[in-house]
Amino acid sequence: MIWLQLIIVLVFIFLGARLGSIGIGFAGAVGVVVLTLGLGLSPGTIPVDVILIIMSVIGAVAAMQVAGGLDYLVHIADKLLRKRPQHVTFLAPAITYCMTLLAGTGHTAYSTLPVIAAVARENGVRPSRPLSISVIASQVAITASPVSAAVVVFSGLLEPFGVDYLDLLFICIPTTFIAVMxxxxxxxxxxxxxxxxxVYLQRLSEGLIKPRETVQTSIKSGAKASVLIFGLSILAVVIYATLVSDKVGIIKDPVLSRDSAIIAFMLSAACLITIVTDIDTNHILNAQTFKSGMSACICVLGVAWLGNTFVGEHIESIQELAGDILDEYPWLLALALFFASMLLYSQAATTRALMPAALAIVDPVTAIASFAAVSALFVLPTYPTLLAAVEMDETGSTRIGKLVFNHPFFIPGVICISLCVVFGFLLAPLIV
Structure with missing residues (x-):
């Protein structure tokens, strides 16, 4: 029966991938119905903690976007890229990495992709080069962001092993950033x-590529204030996590847990941004980041619930089967996370579904070193930021081949995650 159940899981994940976007979550829930009501499995744990963290962070990011904060950050990125256009392939991923690191969501990359594509083309650089690594950077940075659901959930799973939130950040931030660079x-x-x-020469000869028009973007009066409030809220999260850390121990038996504090601080930041910048809260509901974030919540709900249902039913068999193999080849965990995230389409969902079982088999060092592999969302060319990069490049250099996997994001993604894992195995034993 285990193979039949696994096939059902894969079928509904594949169906979700075909539906795309929020449909991944819908299909995952149907899979749960089939496994529970159809085959009698006990329903897995609903990833409520992941969903609440994503909702609160996205609420703050969307408020900042409506207040003009994201436009202000893009304006700064535009000036930086145009000041050093010859280094666009290095500066662009650094920018998308930092924006994701701060915001906890890779969807902030949407706003910078047009700028990256334009600067590259204007300076004769093949746009697929900076665009591909910029998209990869925005995905990998999720595993290093202090406010991403994946990091918060994973750090919670690591706490019983004596590894706290700050230890995880001290490992993940340098390893992922160096790998991206x-x-x-x-x-x-x-x-x-x-x-x-x-393709570019053909489009050029047909007159399909037009000179870029200079558009003056007006920065809203409350833009800088919104960025400041959001930045201070992230700083508050890190400081609070430090104070309640078992290793620091300044605040013992805190009234608010770390996860609850993140939710409270992020929603408070959204409230402050709304009041200080005097924005209409109805506009927040229509912000692109809000829509993308709420779609992510449904996706995590469906696929993580589906994954938890299957894994929870067979946790002992999985431990028995994988235990000896991972003891001898610990790097295979990274490979398993890579393929799982390729199907689950979410770092948080992959972490929630597989890491509890992984930590029952391997040591924390192996789990942390392999963590970046949950970012293999680029393998199938259907992820929103990947598709956006393809659409933004009017030269046609960022294109998806007929074989599906032969697209410009695949090689950079595999290299980057491989480097993250290698650096993780080098750094994690020194900190943990």
């Missing part, structure tokens, strides 16, 4: 130069 060097040599790309 090294991968950007490789990306600078991927694909032919723009002036030798057949």
């Amino acid at each position: 090294l991968t950007s060097i490789v990306c600078n040599y991927l694909g032919s130069d723009l002036n030798q790309d057949d």
